[in-house]
Every structure is written in structure tokens, then in C-alpha cells.
Amino acid sequence: MALHCLSSSSCLTIQSKFKTLSLNNNSSSHSSFATFKSLCFSNKLSHNVFSTGSLTMSPIQRPMRHSVVCKAATKKKADSAAKRARQAEKRRIYNKSRKSEVKTRMKKVLEALDGLRKKPDAQPEEVLPVEKLIAEAYSVIDKAVKVGTLHRNTGARRKSRLARRKKAVEIHHGWYTPTPAETVQ
Secondary structure (H helix, E strand, O other): OOOOOOOHHHOOOOOOOOOOEEEOOOOOOOOOOOOOOOOOOOOOOOHHHHHOOEEEEEEEEOOOOEEEEEEEEOOOOOOHHHHHHHHHHHHHHHHHHHHHHHHHHHHHHHHHHHHHHHOOOOOHHHHHHHHHHHHHHHHHHHHHHHHOOOOHHHHHHHHHHHHHHHHHHHHHHOOOOOOOOOOOO
16 A cells, blocks of 8 residues: 655655554545545655554644644553653652651650750650650661662751750750860960
């Protein structure tokens, strides 16, 4: 099956390698092939596009003339983008749970430190359960950094935030006194 246009210089002969060739007419007239007087293809099209795919043609009505839109679709293997999308969704859910765990652990530590700070007759031994919570939070943060859920600077910043808050509570109750910084001369 070969199709030719009226002017042979601007047309491309389509070889019989097509699996399907369909001409669709969306107009209300019953003669489906009446609007296709000639099929003309650009000579810039490559034969490789049409060699294994299908060609669909449909007319577009404009005020004065009819045009034909050609779409060539090659039959290809399963798209690797679908696999990438599945993998990304899996990682998104995994990372979301890791981040949620980090936030939960930090929130528990900060609430415990706030409660300890507001307590007027707090003892230095009451810091031990908070230190255990801080150690658990550090562990979760380090694991999140290790697997790539958090950036290492983000992990360091969050650990520093917990340590500073603990030190502020210790200073508030007088359990820790910072040494004055020496000036360099």
C-alpha cells in the first residue's frame, strides 16, 4: 500500500510496513473519504517513525479548507517511567514515615523539657529521662540522615536544637553554669 500526493516533491511515500492505517472523519457527512482528496506528507518525516507504529488521520475543519492531522505512534516496550513512578511513590511513603518519626521524637523531647523548665522545684536527676528521650531522638535523626531522608545539615541542626534547649533548661535551674569565654589578644 503506497500513498502519493499530487506534487511528488513535497510528499513522502509511505511503505506498506503499517500495521494499521485509519482515516477518521468527524464531520456530519456520511461520505467518510470525501474530504480526503489527497494525502500529503512532509518530506522531513523519517521512515523509522512509521516502520513499526500506527498512523491515525483526522480532518480539521477550518473556515475555507480541510486539513489532515497525522499522528504516528510507535509500539514500544513498557515505559521505564512507570517503574520510576512506582519507586518514587514507595520512597515518598517511606521518607514520610521517617520524617514523621523524627518530628514526633523531637516533639516529645521539647515537651518534656518545657515541663521540666516550668517545674519550680525540679531536681537534677529529673533530667535523666529527658536525656534518654534525647538519645532516642538522636538515633532516629541519625538513621534518617544515613538513609538519605534528611540532609546531614538538617539532622545536625535538629540535634543541636535539642541540645541547646536542654542546656537552656539546665542553666535556668542552675544545674549548669557556662564558663565565660576567654578573649584572645
